[in-house]
C-alpha cells in the first residue's frame with residue numbers, strides 16, 4: 132500500500148576520495164574502484180514531502196527549494212535522476228513531491244554538493260520505499276540507497292555509510308561492486324580513528340569543468356588504461372595500509388592519487404589546470420612542515436583548487452596551529468572548514 136501523505140527528513144554527508152574515481156561508462160559505472168573517507172560536518176539536509184496523486188502521472192511531479200528558495204536551475208538534474216531511478220522505485224509517478232534541501236557548508240565554496248545532495252535525496256526516497264515495503268532488510272536498504280545515489284552522482288554512492296567506503300568491483304575486496312559502494316569490509320587500524328580533514332577554500336569559483344565532462348575525457352585519453360591499472364593497484368595498497376596503520380605509506384598513496392587525478396586533467400584534450408597558484412603554495416608548505424616536524428599531515432584534492440588537509444586526530448592541536456599561522460593566508464577570505472571522518476546518511 133502506498134502511504135497518502137507525509138514528510139521525511141534525512142541528512143547525508145559529502146566524502147573525500149583517497150583513491151580517485153575518474154572515468155565512467157554507462158550507466159554511471161566506474162572505470163576503476165575508489166575508496167573514500169565519509170565526512171562528518173559537510174552535509175546536505177533534505178526534507179521530502181510526498182502526497183499521493185489521484186491518478187498516476189505522465190511525468191515526474193516535484194518542486195524544489197534550496198535553502199528556502201525555489202531553484203529552477205537544479206530541476207533538470209533531479210528530473211534526469213528520477214528518470215534513471217524510476218525503474219527501481221516505481222512509485223515515483225504516483226506522487227507529487229516537494230524537495231527542500233540545504234547544505235551545512237557555504238554553497239559557492241567550490242565544495243561539490245552532488246555527493247551529499249544526491250545521497251540525501253536517494254536516502255529519503257528509500258525511507259518512503261521502506262514504508263511501502265517494510266520487509267526490506269537493513270542490508271538491502273543500505274545497498275539500494277547507495278545504488279540509487281550512484282545513479283544521481285557516482286561519488287554519492289560512497290556517502291551512505293562511513294567511516295570508509297569502497298565503490299567499484301575489485302577481486303581483492305570482499306563484496307565490492309560497480310553498482311553500489313560498501314563499507315570497508317576489514318578492520319580499520321586505530322590510527323585512522325577520528326582522522327581529520329581541514330578543507331582549505333583556496334578558490335570558491337565555479338568549476339571550470341563539470342565532473343561528467345571530466346569523466347568523458349578519460350575515453351580516448353592517452354594514459355587511461357595505465358591509470359585504471361594503477362588505481363586497481365592502489366586499492367590493494369591502501370587496503371593494506373588501512374589495516375596496518377602505516378601513515379607514511381598512507382601519505383604516499385593519497386598524495387600520489389591527488390596529483391594523478393590532476394595529471395589526467397592536464398593531459399586530456401581539451402586540457403585543464405584546476406589547481407591555482409595558492410593550491411601549489413599550500414602543497415609546498417605542507418611538504419616543508421612535514422619535513423621539519425615529522426608530522427603525518429598530507430593533502431588530497433578534488434576536481435578543483437581547494438585542498439583537503441588530512442592528519443591524525445592525535446596531531447590536531449599542533450596541525451591547527453600550523454594551518455592558522457601558515458595556510459589560512461592562501462584561502463579566499465581566510466575561509467576553511469574543519470571536518471573529519473564520519474558515519475554516513477541518517478534519518479532526522
Ligand code: PMV
Pocket residue numbers: 147148150151152153165243245284285286287342343346392433434
Ligand atoms: O561523482 P562525480 O561524477 O561528481 O565525480 C567525482 C570525481 C572526483 O570527486 C574527482 C573523485 C572522486 O572519486 O570523488
